[in-house]
Amino acid sequence: MTTRLLMAVLMVTMLGAAAAREPYRPDDDEQVLLRLNDREGPEVSEVWAARKAMRDAPGELSPALDFARRAIEAGRQRADPRFMSYAEAAIAPWNDADPPLEVRVIRATLAQHRHDFEAALADLDAVLAEAPRHAQARLTRSVIRRVQGDPQAALRDCAALVGVASPLVASTCVADSASLGRQPDAALTLLQTAIERATQAPLAERRWAFTVRAEIAERLGRDDTERCFREALNLGRAERPDPYLLYAYADFLLEMQRPAEARALLLPHAALDGALLRLAIAETRLLPGQPGLKPALEARKKLIATRFDMSRRRGDTPHQRELARYLLEVEADPVAALPVALNNWAQQREPADALLVLKAAAGAGRNEAARPVKDWLRDTGVQDQRITRHLATP
Amino acid sequence: MRGVWIMALLAWCAAAQAHKPSDSYLRVALQGSEVTGRWDVPLRDLDYVLGLDADGDGRLQWRELRQRENEIQAFMLSHLAIEADGRHCGVVSAPLKIADLADGPAASVGFAGQCATAPQRLTVRYGLFFEVDPQHRGLLQLRFEDTAYTGVFSPQRRALDFDRGVGGAWAAFVQYFRVGMFHIAIGLDHLLFLAGLLLPAVVWRQGGRWQAAPSARAALVEVVKVVSAFTVAHAATLSLASLDLLRLPTRLTESLVAATIVFAAVNNLVPMVRRRLWAVAFAFGLIHGAGYASVLGDLGLDAWTLVVALLGFNLGVEGMQLAVVALWVPLAYRLRHQAGYQWGVVGGGSLLVAALGTLWWVERTFNLRFAW
Structure with a gap:
């Protein structure tokens, strides 16, 4: 009797953790339970068409590849990891030790998405050994190498794109990597010229180029940085901006000590995990002047904790960069943030990752822990106004 | 010159997600030889596999679900098996309900059944969605007598064993x-x-x-x-x-x-x-x-x-x-x-x-x- 009661209490508690309320049986037939937004928009209806083509021709590579590519694009646009997984399933029949080249490229893209850079590089190396002029593989490898903190190697891959990919793609790739070297101004000029010439380039290419331009401008501390971000944003649909670009612009505003504007920018997109984190950061900074924000901030912190927890329950490692930022900039706990930031640094080494380690180490009073980051800054010669500013503040 | 897909390039990361990956929540309680449980599976995923939006208007209505209730339950339960010392425990499911999870609505199926014995070893087998969504995970919360266990099902781990141990x-x-x-x-x-x-x-x-x-x-x-x-x-x-x-x-x-x-x-x-x-x-x-x-x-x-x-x-x-x-x-x-x-x-x-x-x-x- 008591045991049953105890069990019931425990079960209810467990259920409460995952479900907002008890399951119910709707009594209205017309009640809309779920809006399948995935089916809206042209690019996604193409995904469903591609899936049908794939299902109609089981065992055939080409429709499976087509579906996988479209699913990956939709997954990125919608910020929905399920689509990545659908792509993974589509190529699964060819997923063995020696798959076709295109399967390897998709596999590498998915591995990159999971931040499994080693697996991605292994596949890309194999593809490029066989087909050195494979533009997609080149481009993807350059991105990974840049993210891993090796702009020189990234630049070599970008150089190999000239004449293989469109001029704007090749230039953007070169500028992005070269801007992390010793002549970032030249890189920006190159990119600016390429953008002005390629007015007819596909929207996706232009958006990428504009985003990279804004990022370089920010690192250089240029006055027109904000205009660059705005121009990049204007290339997309206002209601659904590219998440990467949105976050980059928000981070710029936060860096410029303009948390109120960052908050206004992000509020319509609070459903995105990355926006949620940055909203919490902005509100943490605004709180002293606006105590009324406290309930909103508390709710966001709770939601972030829930999402980290859900990710852990799945057996996934929460993304270290985001976790470190949360600990550092929301919880104001640099001692806890530092090991996470260093862990992140072992995985990816972009200037933002470097800045994170520097800030956490300084906050924790352990500047010596940032030694590997300082070595990297010296070896690469990376110039970044955010880092310079941080190192200049006593 | 071949086209490249740019969108997949920018170093996007897990934090750029509006949704989390697909998870289902499975709760099982075993007391003696009696098994009870509840299984919440996101409607989004069921729709992806079963095409539940019958009229294709982009809105999943309760009617569309209710009309295929038996099929949905049969589909779910055909991907789940509970075994007591290697012997299958037959379960009967309750009428379909809706659970509001943090990630959206889910089909919630309660079930109850009887195992042949009060087992020394309980095995739960799970295979939902793995063919189309390898990143799907089944998150198990188990109460085996008075001990709580958790487990995660993945394409690589489709069965979990739990022994009535010292605990x-x-x-x-x-x-x-x-x-x-x-x-x-x-x-x-x-x-x-x-x-x-x-x-x-x-x-x-x-x-x-x-x-x-x-x-x-x-x-x-x-x-x-x-x-x-x-x-x-x-x-x-x-x-x-x-x-x-x-x-x-x-x-x-x-x-x-x-x-x-x-x-x-x-x-x-x-x-x-x-x-x-x-x-x-x-x-x-x-x-x-x-x-x-x-x-x-x-x-x-x-x-x-x-x-x-x-x-x-x-x-x-x-x-x-x-x-x-x-x-x-x-x-x-x-x-x-x-x-x-x-x-x-x-x-x-x-x-x-x-x-x-x-x-x-x-x-x-x-x-x-x-x-x-």
Whole structure:
């Protein structure tokens, strides 16, 4: 009797953790339970068409590849990891030790998405050994190498794109990597010229180029940085901006000590995990002047904790960069943030990752822990106004 | 020149997600051989596989779900199997419900069923969505007896085994220790018998007059001896009966239990046995234990857990009895010279216990039931 009661209490508690309320049986037939937004928009209806083509021709590579590519694009646009997984399933029949080249490229893209850079590089190396002029593989490898903190190697891959990919793609790739070297101004000029010439380039290419331009401008501390971000944003649909670009612009505003504007920018997109984190950061900074924000901030912190927890329950490692930022900039706990930031640094080494380690180490009073980051800054010669500013503040 | 897809390029990361990857939440509870559970599967994923939006208007309505309720449930349950020691546990599902999860609405299916045995090993097999969504995970929360487990199903791990281990035995011990304590606290039989033994602990009839205990310590030791002897005997027969090594007709044991209560009470008023009261308690304990076999008998526990459970139960009984003694004896000791205590509590109490015991004895022996 008591045991049953105890069990019931425990079960209810467990259920409460995952479900907002008890399951119910709707009594209205017309009640809309779920809006399948995935089916809206042209690019996604193409995904469903591609899936049908794939299902109609089981065992055939080409429709499976087509579906996988479209699913990956939709997954990125919608910020929905399920689509990545659908792509993974589509190529699964060819997923063995020696798959076709295109399967390897998709596999590498998915591995990159999971931040499994080693697996991605292994596949890309194999593809490029066989087909050195494979533009997609080149481009993807350059991105990974840049993210891993090796702009020189990234630049070599970008150089190999000239004449293989469109001029704007090749230039953007070169500028992005070269801007992390010793002549970032030249890189920006190159990119600016390429953008002005390629007015007819596909929207996706232009958006990428504009985003990279804004990022370089920010690192250089240029006055027109904000205009660059705005121009990049204007290339997309206002209601659904590219998440990467949105976050980059928000981070710029936060860096410029303009948390109120960052908050206004992000509020319509609070459903995105990355926006949620940055909203919490902005509100943490605004709180002293606006105590009324406290309930909103508390709710966001709770939601972030829930999402980290859900990710852990799945057996996934929460993304270290985001976790470190949360600990550092929301919880104001640099001692806890530092090991996470260093862990992140072992995985990816972009200037933002470097800045994170520097800030956490300084906050924790352990500047010596940032030694590997300082070595990297010296070896690469990376110039970044955010880092310079941080190192200049006593 | 080949086109490249740019969108996949920017170093996007897990944090750029508006949704989390697909998870289902599976809760299973196993008590004895009885399995119950609830399974929440996101509608978004069910729609991806089953195409639930029949009219294709981009809105999933309850009607569209309800009309295919059986198919949805059959689809889900065909990807789940629960096995008790390798033998399939058949389950029946309750009508489909909707659960609002953090990531959107889910089809929620409650189920219940019966396994062939109360297993040593529980196996849960799970294979939902893995063919189309390799990043899907099934998050399991299991209560196996009183122990909580969690597990994650993935394409690489489609079956999880759970052994009733030391944790399970410890949980059983704790659980039945509690049952033992409550058994004393709410079992009138037991309380009355205990009262019968305790009432004369510090003052008793001897040679037609009241005799007060000379020392509290001696009185306490005497009572503890009586109570413990009772427990040991009680434990012995209870264990034998629970392990199915001893079987007495319930009616016989129950009327004997009543008779012992009467005897204990009458013995307080008209002393028949005073010395070696513990031996009497031991004998009576044997009878009581045999009468309680049913407390643990049909729980479907395996032998090892049953032994642990019995130990817990008996220690729970003893612990509770000693607690009552510890409260009662010091209080009674202070009042032992007062006539009100002697006649009122010991005398009157014993009479009351004797009367109730007699009533029970008649009921049980002649299979009658008084309306009271």
